[in-house]
């Protein structure tokens with residue numbers, strides 16, 4: 042029997058009809074469909090087919106997000122102690138509600154350069170610049186993604202290196218302006234890249250330098266919003282520059298932006314076609330800030346409450362008012378809330394760009410932070426004054442209230458006169474800086490894999506194995522066993538000063554515990570109680586390097602400490618927040634010569650909930666390095682903790698059961714920071 046050649050797209054359907062069916066196939070199904078046969082692949086990848094779909098209006102916009110990719114391989118030569126952050130481009134189709142990840146760009150098996158900029162131009166996705174994720178050097182690569190063929194190609198490199206610039210595309214060209222060069226000099230220059238000719242040309246200069254400005258194309262203008270000058274690092278300006286495509290010249294606009302506020306990711310063209318801060322658009326997403334227009338709909342990335350997980354939302358914008366906010370279901374793999382970050386180089390997250398599988402209309406770029414842990418701009422308050430007072434006063438007036446978890450206490454009489462105290466504090470801060478200034482190879486010796494002792498550990502983040510996002514922090518953690526052990530094993534650049542500080546903080550710790558216990562009717566801290574309350578000690582030297590994108594990450598996510606008390610010395614930078622009774626966050630300002638005392642979970646359990654452990658977190662700073670030095674006062678690992686006998690003596694019902702402290706700590710470290718949930722581990726459940 043003679044074999045029939047199937048030349049139809051769909052066997053037994055006339056070619057015309059088969060083509061009609063193929064045209065209706067949504068873009069997100071093209072990848073799979075192109076594997077059906079050569080004929081389908083050729084059709085789906087052809088330009089004519091794309092124009093046909095476009096003409097018949099079967100194309101629509103999709104959003105492209107730069108998201109962290111978990112579990113990527115660690116390239117050789119990466120920074121010590123960490124795998125470089127790995128990012129990929131996710132495509133979200135709001136019509137079919139489907140999510141896909143694009144192949145990595147050429148040269149970057151891990152996905153993308155860090156901090157690269159994206160634009161959509163002529164239906165193609167253009168990726169420019171950024172940093173090499175291994176060496177953290179600026180790169181000038183250009184990559185272009187073609188959606189029909191799903192292929193990347195390399196474009197002509199940018200004329201020189203430039204990061205954190207504004208980008209926008211218009212009529213087959215990509216415009217870049219501002220940012221900074223290799224030497225961190227803010228730039229007022231700009232370039233234009235012609236996509237089809239693969240050529241770069243220089244633009245005229247803006248009126249001033251604009252580092253970390255943000256770009257958006259509105260109508261036939263390229264807006265370069267805010268940014269700051271080299272000498273005013275981080276001082277975001279209120280002005281913008283507008284490049285008018287037609288005459289090809291810049292115009293300066295004053296009062297275009299909220300001064301001091303970073304514009305990155307937050308800028309868009311609103312429904313009236315004017316420059317908009319997405320954060321102002323929908324009050325329901327209280328920690329919004331990132332958005333993308335899909336015609337009359339806007340996709341938001343944000344949280345409903347400060348600190349609560351970040352989600353994706355869609356809102357219909359009707360005339361003059363916003364419609365109901367719908368939560369978009371995001372498969373776990375693409376939820377992108379927490380972003381993995383490299384050691385002390387935590388960073389970007391997502392760039393959402395408006396491209397279409399077919400047609401790019403307005404280019405827009407949006408970065409999504411791991412705002413998951415971010416705090417709302419509105420929910421912040423300053424620490425009430427009554428918490429800032431001398432230790433003597435607090436103790437003598439019995440002011441440590443059962444509910445108080447955040448007294449800041451003047452560190453009077455550590456163990457000696459005040460002048461000595463300030464030298465002591467200065468010394469330990471300097472020792473901390475000395476340690477973090479050591480060359481990487483030196484610090485590396487104390488990484489988990491290499492450290493001579495489990496009691497000395499250099500690392501990053503909190504529970505790196507459990508967290509999807511690492512925190513923007515390095516630390517040296519020193520568990521105190523004995524003076525001899527410490528002298529032998531702790532790094533010599535800081536050992537003596539740290540030991541001295543620990544030794545002399547003993548007095549203040551005992552006095553605090555005395556008064557805390559007195560309030561619980563514990564008359565005497567005998568040997569057993571002493572072990573239970575302060576049987577083991579650890580000191581951390583925390584280092585939060587300047588973060589190029591502070592709005593996108595955190596130093597430490599929201600958590601409470603597991604222990605009895607934390608005695609924390611911070612430098613003058615600030616950034617520590619504690620959670621107040623309501624859902625607002627209080628900044629704990631640095632007060633010279635003072636310590637911050639945090640009540641921990643173990644004390645909450647032992648006091649049967651009369652003292653509450655304090656939830657806190659640390660925000661990153663865009664222009665300064667910060668250090669902090671907490672001393673962690675713990676029960677011993679082998680102690681069983683439960684509400685104290687004295688607390689229950691009057692018949693009060695125990696709220697917490699007895700738990701082995703080491704089990705409690707293990708439970709804490711098994712997961713990422715999650716506010717105060719750990720304490721539920723010890724809660725007695727009422728059935």
Ligand SMILES: O=C(O)CCC(=O)C(=O)O
Nearest residue numbers: 583597611617659669671
């Ligand atoms: O750096 C700070 O201010 C807080 C540090 C902290 O919360 C911790 O190490 O548990």
Ligand SMILES: [Fe+2]
Nearest residue numbers: 600601602657
């Ligand atoms: Fe803490």
